[in-house]
Amino acid sequence: MRTTKDRIRHTLGFEIIGLIIFAPLASWVFGFDLHLMGVMAVVGSIIATVWNYFYNLLFDHGMLKLHGEVHKTIPIRVLHALLFEGGLLLLFMPIIAWYLSISLWEAFMMDIAMATFYVVYAFIYNWVYDKVYPIPETDLSSPNGDVVTE
Numbered sequence: 001m002r003t004t005k006d007r008i009r010h011t012l013g014f015e016i017i018g019l020i021i022f023a024p025l026a027s028w029v030f031g032f033d034l035h036l037m038g039v040m041a042v043v044g045s046i047i048a049t050v051w052n053y054f055y056n057l058l059f060d061h062g063m064l065k066l067h068g069e070v071h072k073t074i075p076i077r078v079l080h081a082l083l084f085e086g087g088l089l090l091l092f093m094p095i096i097a098w099y100l101s102i103s104l105w106e107a108f109m110m111d112i113a114m115a116t117f118y119v120v121y122a123f124i125y126n127w128v129y130d131k132v133y134p135i136p137e138t139d140l141s142s143p144n145g146d147v148v149t150e
Helices: 004-030 034-067 074-100 104-132
Strands: none
Touching: 004 034, 004 104, 034 074, 074 104
């Protein structure tokens, strides 16, 4: 399992890099002012940051319980990214519609486009993150699953 410090580094890195890429790209693709898309990206980032922390914590606990480890195969990474984005879509879509004064359908389509971007981005980011910061071995014989530091 990852430590709280590692989870915070993971989440902050994901959100900062995502904002740098997404806001200008979304402004260009959707035709809204960069300022509007920047605000939407920051609000989305805050929502996603909170969701990301709790979602990944729950997902890893589920993996540990079901598989005895938290190392993710490619199919599990795809499932992980899709479930994350589905939950985020439900949380963020009404805010998009309200802030941009667009219909829920338009917000849904915009959110799907955003989710598509972030599914691909999340897959790549998490794969690279795990290569740069490998998951430490966990002592499954320990009642609290302490990280082995040999």
